[in-house]
Amino acid sequence: MTPAAFAAVVACLVLGALAVLQICVAxxxxxxxxxxxxxxxxLPRRLRIASAASVLLYAGFAAVLLSRAGILPGGDSLVIRVLTWALFAYFGVGIIMNAISRSRAERLTMTPVCLVLTGATLVIALS
Structure with missing residues (x-):
């Protein structure tokens, strides 16, 4: 298994766990x-809806990462390359946003989650 494929599997497992969390809070x-x-x-109704919608985003994120890692087709396209780097930036911002959260629980759990996603996405993007 290539490093990019391994990173994609890790990222997808993390995104899957996040999806389960979002479904539960929704x-x-x-x-x-x-x-x-x-x-x-x-969560109030509006955030429950946002949590449910985030599951669809996570599926899209996973598809992009799997494609770029060569597990799904289309990984060499410019669109997939750009989207992979956009995800890297998004997850990187997530590190900062979760690290400054007022919620101790969110800081302690989601910051490391974003670190893992950022690192995995970087490995994939550089492949």
């Missing part, structure tokens, strides 16, 4: 302190 689980700034134990 369904009313009391884990809101881990998402959306941690201001709500149970």
């Amino acid at each position: 369904a009313g689980a009391p884990w809101g302190r881990f998402v959306w700034g941690g201001a709500h134990r149970v």
Whole structure:
């Protein structure tokens, strides 16, 4: 397995775990302190909708990373290359945003998650 393929698998596992978390909080689980700034134990309706929508974004992110890593077709296209670097930047910003969150739970869990996603995406982008 190439380093990019391994990084894509890691990234997809992390994105999958995030998707499960988002589905749970969208369904009313009391884990809101881990998402959306941690201001709500149970998310209000608008954030539940955003959590459900984020699952679709995670699927798109995974498809881009799998494509760039050569697991799905199209990885050498300019669009996929640009999107991979955009994801790297997005996850990098996520490190900062989660690190400054007022929610201790979000800082301690989501900052390392974003670090892993950023590192995996960098490996994929450089492949």
